[in-house]
Amino acid sequence: MPKGEGKLIAQNKKARHDYTIEETYEAGIVLQGTEIKSVRAGKVNLKDSYARIEHGEVFIVGMHISPYEQGNRYNHDPLRTRKLLLHRKQIHTLIGDTKEQGYSLIPLKMYIKNGFAKVLLGLARGKKKYDKREDLKKKEANRAIQRALVQKQKGTY
CATH class of the missing domain: 2.40.280.10 (Small protein B)
Known part of the structure; x- marks a missing residue:
């Protein structure tokens, strides 16, 4: 907005x-x-x-x-x-x-x-179907990175 x-x-x-x-x-x-x-x-x-x-x-x-x-x-x-x-x-x-x-x-x-x-x-x-799949892969990779960072900060890595 x-x-x-x-x-x-x-x-x-x-x-x-x-x-x-x-x-x-x-x-x-x-x-x-x-x-x-x-x-x-x-x-x-x-x-x-x-x-x-x-x-x-x-x-x-x-x-x-x-x-x-x-x-x-x-x-x-x-x-x-x-x-x-x-x-x-x-x-x-x-x-x-x-x-x-x-x-x-x-x-x-x-x-x-x-x-x-x-x-x-x-x-x-x-978007084509492969573009949508690519975006989902990027989003999932970013989520995994964020999860790893949070775990590292907590010290449970």
Whole structure:
């Protein structure tokens, strides 16, 4: 999260496993009615969601915001497509980057910053199966090193 600000609402943990994140962008999100109350309650799921660019605007697809419990008939469709707010220059660079083969826009986190809901978008390239295995091997090696260091410090090595 930029500058360590904001309250984390939802995180897409699978995104860093399935994709290599090359660049991140902070975007505002257009919400309707009772959606912000559900967001503040943490009823958001970013899994299987992605962003796409249409007619010079960025939209997030597949993000699930649960209906607000006290919202009765004013609730909205939980899976509706929502507009993201970015600067025009950022959108133009994203258009150029996503046209390259293998790049896509993936939401990484959703958080509240200064009272506004924000989404951290990642410009991502999909990982191959062997890349994922390599990352798991590195992570396991680092864990083993940390375990050995802790045991050495305790004197039980």
